[in-house]
Amino acid sequence: MGQDMVRIGLFLGFLVVPVLEIWVLIRVGSVIGGWETVALLIADSILGAWLVRREGRRAWAALRSAIESGRMPDRELADGALIVAGGALLLTPGFLTDVFGFFMILPFTRPIARRWLSWFLGRRVRSLAARSPYAPLFERTGGFDEAGGSGGPAGAGRRRVVHGEVVDDD
Structure with missing residues (x-):
């Protein structure tokens, strides 16, 4: 049933988005004129290409820095x-897709898009894990316990944590 919903969503997306884009282009063209609409789309594309290049370079540098420091580059990826x-x-081509594209690229809106992406992927992974033959392994803790470790098999996450200090005898 889950794959059917994805297929229906994709079908509707590929059907509805172009129709909406054409409608918006016609509306904008009727207000500002046909050639002006084309010029706006070209300017939009040039600005978008420049932003993708700039932000792509920044993201690549941040990714390299995270890897070189030994840190997991989850945010950078x-x-x-x-x-x-x-x-x-x-x-x-179109204004609606450009709005979403800029939303994903601009550095001040990308954190919001990243949170939405994280929420969506987390939900998707939990859904897939629930249908997995290994689902009973993760039922008790949802995958991770409060200490940040893997919950593992049921009962494994119930270990008591003893706070203390490691003393080196050397």
């Missing part, structure tokens, strides 16, 4: 994915 997706939306 998400930013890179959003920039690529935003760039693809900016390549699509």
Whole structure:
């Protein structure tokens, strides 16, 4: 049933988005004129290409820095994915897709898009894990316990944490 919903959503998206884009282009063209609408789309594309290039370079530098410091580059990878997706939306002619593309690319709106992406992917992973044959392994803790470790098999997350200090005898 989950795959059917995805297929229906994709079908509607590929059907509805172009129709909406054409409608918006006609409306904008009737207000500002046909050639002006085309010029606005071209200017929009040039600005988008410049932004994708600039933000892509920043994301790449941040990714390299995170890897060199030994830190998990989760935020940087998400930013890179959003920039690529935003760039693809900016390549699509139309104003609605450009709005979403700029939303994913601009550095002050990308954190919001990153949170939405994280929420969506987390929900999707939990849904897939619930249908997995290994679902009973994660039922008790939802995958991670309060200490940040893997919950593992049921009962494994119930270990008591003893706070203390490690003393080196050397």
